[in-house]
Amino acid sequence: MAAYAIRRLLGAIPTLFIIVTIAFFMMRVAPGGPFDQERTLEATVMANLNATFGLDKPLWQQYFMYLGNLFQGDMGPSFIYRDLRVHQILGEGLPVSMALGAWALVVALVFGTLLGTIAALRQNSTTDFAVIAVATFGITVPNFVVAPVLSLVFAVILSWLPAQGWGDWNQMILPVIALALPQMAVVARLIRGSMIEALRSDHVRTARAYGLPNRIVVVKHALRAAILPVVSYLGPAAAALLTGSIVVEQVFNLPGIGRFFVQGALNRDYTLVMGTVVIVAVFVVVFNLIVDLLYAALDPRVRYD
Amino acid sequence: MTDTTLPDAPVLTQESRSLWATAMLRLRRNRAAMASLVVLIVMLFAGIFGPLVAPHSYAEVYPEFVKVPPSLTPYPQAEAIEPAAQSALRRARLEIGEISISGGQVSIEVASSREIDPRVSRYIDRSDVFSNAETTVADDGLSGVITADVQQLYFLMGTDGNGRDLFSRILISLRISLLIGFLATAVALTIGVLYGATAGFIGGRVDNVMMRIVDILYSLPFIFFVILLVVFFGRNVVLMFIAVGAVEWLDMARITRGQTLSLRRREFVHAAEAMGVSRKAIIRRHIIPNTLGTVVIYMTLLIPKVILLESFLSFLGLGVQEPLTSLGVLIAEGADNMRNAPFMLFWPALTMTALLFALNFLGDGLRDALDPKDR
Numbered sequence: 001m002a003a004y005a006i007r008r009l010l011g012a013i014p015t016l017f018i019i020v021t022i023a024f025f026m027m028r029v030a031p032g033g034p035f036d037q038e039r040t041l042e043a044t045v046m047a048n049l050n051a052t053f054g055l056d057k058p059l060w061q062q063y064f065m066y067l068g069n070l071f072q073g074d075m076g077p078s079f080i081y082r083d084l085r086v087h088q089i090l091g092e093g094l095p096v097s098m099a100l101g102a103w104a105l106v107v108a109l110v111f112g113t114l115l116g117t118i119a120a121l122r123q124n125s126t127t128d129f130a131v132i133a134v135a136t137f138g139i140t141v142p143n144f145v146v147a148p149v150l151s152l153v154f155a156v157i158l159s160w161l162p163a164q165g166w167g168d169w170n171q172m173i174l175p176v177i178a179l180a181l182p183q184m185a186v187v188a189r190l191i192r193g194s195m196i197e198a199l200r201s202d203h204v205r206t207a208r209a210y211g212l213p214n215r216i217v218v219v220k221h222a223l224r225a226a227i228l229p230v231v232s233y234l235g236p237a238a239a240a241l242l243t244g245s246i247v248v249e250q251v252f253n254l255p256g257i258g259r260f261f262v263q264g265a266l267n268r269d270y271t272l273v274m275g276t277v278v279i280v281a282v283f284v285v286v287f288n289l290i291v292d293l294l295y296a297a298l299d300p301r302v303r304y305d
Numbered sequence: 306m307t308d309t310t311l312p313d314a315p316v317l318t319q320e321s322r323s324l325w326a327t328a329m330l331r332l333r334r335n336r337a338a339m340a341s342l343v344v345l346i347v348m349l350f351a352g353i354f355g356p357l358v359a360p361h362s363y364a365e366v367y368p369e370f371v372k373v374p375p376s377l378t379p380y381p382q383a384e385a386i387e388p389a390a391q392s393a394l395r396r397a398r399l400e401i402g403e404i405s406i407s408g409g410q411v412s413i414e415v416a417s418s419r420e421i422d423p424r425v426s427r428y429i430d431r432s433d434v435f436s437n438a439e440t441t442v443a444d445d446g447l448s449g450v451i452t453a454d455v456q457q458l459y460f461l462m463g464t465d466g467n468g469r470d471l472f473s474r475i476l477i478s479l480r481i482s483l484l485i486g487f488l489a490t491a492v493a494l495t496i497g498v499l500y501g502a503t504a505g506f507i508g509g510r511v512d513n514v515m516m517r518i519v520d521i522l523y524s525l526p527f528i529f530f531v532i533l534l535v536v537f538f539g540r541n542v543v544l545m546f547i548a549v550g551a552v553e554w555l556d557m558a559r560i561t562r563g564q565t566l567s568l569r570r571r572e573f574v575h576a577a578e579a580m581g582v583s584r585k586a587i588i589r590r591h592i593i594p595n596t597l598g599t600v601v602i603y604m605t606l607l608i609p610k611v612i613l614l615e616s617f618l619s620f621l622g623l624g625v626q627e628p629l630t631s632l633g634v635l636i637a638e639g640a641d642n643m644r645n646a647p648f649m650l651f652w653p654a655l656t657m658t659a660l661l662f663a664l665n666f667l668g669d670g671l672r673d674a675l676d677p678k679d680r
Contacts, residue, residue, distance in 0.1 A: 015521055026533055140661045142613050144620045144633065145654045148640035156644055243528045247620065251640060261529070262621050265536045273536060277529045 005293055012285045019281045020070065024063055027270045053077060075275035080267045086275035090257055094279070096166055097256035100248070101241045103172065104179035108237070109230070111180075112187025117223065119188070120195030131188060138185025143244045147178035147251040164253035175252045179244050183237050187230055194226040201225065228299055234291045242280055328598070331674035338670025341663035348660060352483045355476035360459065363477040364628035367468040369434070370460065372646045375471075379457035386411060386434065386455060393432040394451075399425065402448075411435065411455050416448040429453050462652045465635075466642055471649065474630050475656055481631045482660070485546060486612040490604055492550025493611070497557025498600060502592065504558070505565025516562065519555055527552045528614070535623045542625060549614050553607055560603055564596040598675040605668035609661050616657065632657045 050056045053076075054065060069076060075086035119131035154174060155163035165171045198204060199222050207221045246258035253259075257276055264272035332338055356363060387404050390413055394401055399421070402414030413429075415421065426438035429451055438453035462471040504515040531548045568574060568591065577587050616633030618624035625631045632653055639650030 018521070022530075023533060136665075140609075140665050141658050142617070142661070144617060144636055144640075145657055148636065148643060148650055149654060151640070152643045152647060152650060156647075243617070246528075247617065250621065261532070262623075265532050266622055268536060273533060277533060280529055 004296075005289070008289050008292065012289065015285060016278075016281055020067065020278055021063075023274050023277050024066060027274060028059060028062075053079070070278070075278070076271040078264075078269055078272050080264070080269040080272070086271050089260055089272060090275055090279055093255055093257035093260050096254055097245055097249070097258060100172070100175055100179060100245055100254065100256060101238075103176045104183065104241055104244075105237065107176055107180040108183035108187055112184040113191050113223075113227070113230070115184070116188040116191025117195055117218065117226075119192045120199065120226075121218065123196060128192075131192065135185040135189045135192075138181050139189070141182075143178060143182060144247045144251070146181055147175075147248050150174050150178050151251060166252075166254045171252075175248045175254060178251070179241060179248045182244065183240060186233065186237070190229045190233055191226055194229050195222060198222040198226040228295070231291065231295050231298060234294075235288045238287045238291075239284060242284070328671075328674040332670055335670040335673065337666045338674075341666040341670070344659060344663040345667060348479055348663070349483065351476055352479035356473065356480060359470070359473040359476055361470035361473045363469065363473045363630065365469060365473075367458065367464065367470075369468070370458070370464050371468040372466055372642065372649070373460055373464050374646070375461060375463040375648050375652075376459075379459050389432060389434045390429070393429050393435065394425075406455065410452060412450050412452045414448070414450055418447070420447065421449050423449075426451050426453070463646070463648045465638060465649060466646075471635075471652060474635060475632075475652060477629070478631045478635055478653070479656065479660070481542075481625055481629060482612050482615060485542070485549065485615045485631075486608045488546045489549040489553070489611045489615070490607050492546060493553040493557055493607060494600065494604060496550065497554035498561045498596075500554065501558035501561030501563075502565050502588070502596070505562040506569065506588070506592070508566070508569075512562070516559075519558055523555055528617070531614070531618065532621075532623060535618060542629075545615060545618065545624060549611050552614070553611060557600070557603060557607070560599055561596055564599055565592060568592050568595055602668065602672045602675055605664065605671050609664040609668070612664070613661065632660075 047056070054062060057065070066076065073087060075090070078084050078086050078089060081089060115131050115134070119128045122128050151163050151174060154161050161174050162168070162171050163174075199218075201222075203225075204217060204222050207217045212221075242258075245256060246262060248254070249256040249258040250262060257279065260272060261276040263269070264276065386406055390404055390411060391401060394413070394415070399415040399417050402416060404411065404413050415425070421440070421442050423440040423442055426440040429435045429438035430453070434456050435453040436456065438451055440449055440451050442449040460470050460472070462475065465471055465474060500515065500519075504512045531552055534548045535544065574587060574591055577591060582590070612632075615624055616631060616636070619631045619633030620637045622637070624633060635653035636650065636657060639646075639653055643650045
């Protein structure tokens with residue numbers, strides 16, 4: 001398995017390389033530069049600016065410069081926030097986004113599993129239908145509808161929780177719920193389906209025949225088998241959380257990388273946008289690798305060689 | 306040994322139903338899917354014809370009615386007419402008597418110490434609220450009645466922050482969202498089906514390489530690339546179709562490839578090959594019709610995804626630009642104004658939710674109806 005991990009890690013390098021290359025050249029063939037303003041700058045000023053940011057060199061040289069800097073963890077200067085370098089900006093935003101995403105993932109997994117299991121144990125009961133209804137709702141209604149509505153109800157109308165900001169625990173509740181809800185719905189649906197199947201399987205019947213208490217049968221034997229589809233869903237879930245956090249950070253005004261990304265995109269801050277894409281790509285690739293390894297560890301039938 | 310008589314082969318009295326006829330029958334039995342179909346057809350008509358028949362243009366600004374709440378009664382409302390008349394007549398130096406309103410007509414009693422010039426009605430006409438003002442001066446010339454038509458504007462869902470009718474804007478945004486949904490899906494469908502069918506039909510090494518590329522693309526954070534594309538090449542609707550379509554073709558490619566692969570090994574394809582049917586004819590007559598069912602299912606499930614992606618971009622301010630609008634833009638505006646005008650969030654969010662529910666239920670229904678597994 002260690003060999004497999006290393007091979008996958010090496011395989012990820014060309015993928016990342018392709019991403020960086022596409023992003024870099026897309027940025028350079030785009031019409032208009034970051035210094036094109038309504039009032040055209042004087043030629044000498046423009047030349048100076050271009051020289052400062054290395055934009056006067058040939059394209060291939062710029063590309064290798066960017067790559068070289070990237071390897072040293074430097075993503076170049078931000079074109080809009082003049083005094084900051086991109087990795088400084090992203091370094092500030094990353095902890096916020098990570099905390100938000102991690103909490104949302106935990107909430108989605110725990111509550112999704114709980115709801116799905118309850119629904120499966122009481123198949124075709126009212127509880128079951130209620131869970132299905134909630135899950136359908138959560139899957140269909142997108143983040144950018146849920147987040148403002150939650151904010152409207154709990155922050156504006158009821159004023160139980162703050163509508164925006166970051167730092168306090170109570171400021172985290174609404175964003176985490178808004179981000180977790182759709183994923184929770186998917187997890188609940190997945191668990192419900194696989195749990196119903198697992199409860200009918202031979203090994204669970206055997207466990208019951210041995211006279212094991214119901215709780216142990218469900219948690220130790222059925223759930224263990226039922227959780228596998230959720231593990232393989234973790235990859236897409238992480239991607240969905242990433243895009244979801246762009247919206248949630250925007251609605252709740254959180255200083256995460258998603259908001260910097262949107263700000264950068266709206267201001268045509270090329271280096272900031274590219275830096276975000278690189279970070280996100282690295283994250284997705286690494287996360288997918290972890291999920292694959294986890295899957296192998298949980299399901300002994302899966303063998304990698 | 307006893308002779309067992311084989312039961313007579315059942316006589317086929319009814320005509321055999323085609324795949325599509327059976328699917329339609331099943332679909333008709335699915336109540337959620339049929340309700341969704343009705344909702345979708347209504348929305349489709351609303352999107353196509355709604356903006357043409359709506360009383361207000363989606364871009365028309367009524368500066369005096371900014372963020373007015375939804376109401377079934379016309380604007381300006383009765384209690385607002387009196388002040389409007391008073392302020393319109395302020396410069397006319399008249400004593401204003403009783404103001405009475407009845408059914409779109411207002412009559413204002415006026416009096417003055419000097420003779421009243423019938424042309425004072427022009428003051429009333431200048432206001433946006435009134436039109437066709439006429440003055441009837443009494444015989445003594447010192448008092449009279451001004452009558453005028455009152456503008457009657459219906460804002461069923463209220464107006465937005467610029468004083469534009471929200472209902473008209475929802476209609477036009479439905480049109481934009483559905484248009485992008487269908488067109489981008491068509492783009493994704495074309496790329497995906499061609500790519501997948503090619504990979505599946507040629508097979509071997511080519512198939513391996515082509516599918517490996519799809520795998521790599523799958524692991525990329527595509528939404529970020531769409532945003533990059535939109536940022537670098539400006540925001541226009543055509544580019545959005547292509548960008549969104551170019552992102553969503555991967556599923557379609559995988560599905561078509563799988564279908565093609567399994568179809569190639571089926572007896573009827575072998576039979577056709579043995580009979581000397583050309584490759585082209587096999588693809589046209591056997592492969593494509595048999596993949597169609599699956600493709601249709603995924604198409605109905607793809608449309609909501611595409612609409613969602615477009616709205617997501619518009620929500621962030623990277624999609625459709627003013628004065629055009631889409632559901633994402635309206636929801637974003639509603640979210641900004643939810644403190645003082647919650648209806649601006651409510652109606653677009655409701656429309657979006659209904660649209661997505663309908664599309665998803667119909668897609669699920671179609672999948673159940675066409676699923677070859679329980680046939």
